Amino acid sequence: MARERDLPGWLAAVHPRYAVPHRAELLLGGIVVAVVIVSDVRGAIGFSSFAILVYYTIANASAFTLDGPQRRWLRPLSLLGGIGCLVLALTLPAVSILTCLAILAVGVTIRTMHRS
Known part of the structure; x- marks a missing residue:
C-alpha cells in the first residue's frame, strides 16, 4: 500500500537482508502493543x-x-x-x-x- 502511495512512502522500505517491509512491521507491532495496553x-x-x-x-x-x-x-x-x-x-x-x-x-x- 505504501508503494501505491495509499500509506506514507517511508513504510515501503524493504529490509536489504530479510526482504520484509521492516518499517511497516515495526509500526504495526507498535500499534498492536498500544491497543493491547489501552x-x-x-x-x-x-x-x-x-x-x-x-x-x-x-x-x-x-x-x-x-x-x-x-x-x-x-x-x-x-x-x-x-x-x-x-x-x-x-x-x-x-x-x-x-x-x-x-x-x-x-x-x-x-x-x-x-x-x-
Missing part, C-alpha cells in the same frame, strides 16, 4: 474478527464475479461463503461492529479524498 483485549479481538470477516466477504464477492478459467469454485459457493461471513460478523458485539465500521468509513473517506 483497551480490553476482548474488544480488540472482536474488532479484528469483524475486520477479517468483512475482508473475507469482499473476497467472496470478488470470487463471485470471476468468469471462465479464473473461477475455481461454483458461484453458489462464493455466495454461501459471503453470506456466512456476514452472518458471523453480525454475531459479534455491537461495539466491535460499530468501531470497525467507523474506522472503515474514515479509511474509505481518506482514500476517496486522496484519489480525487
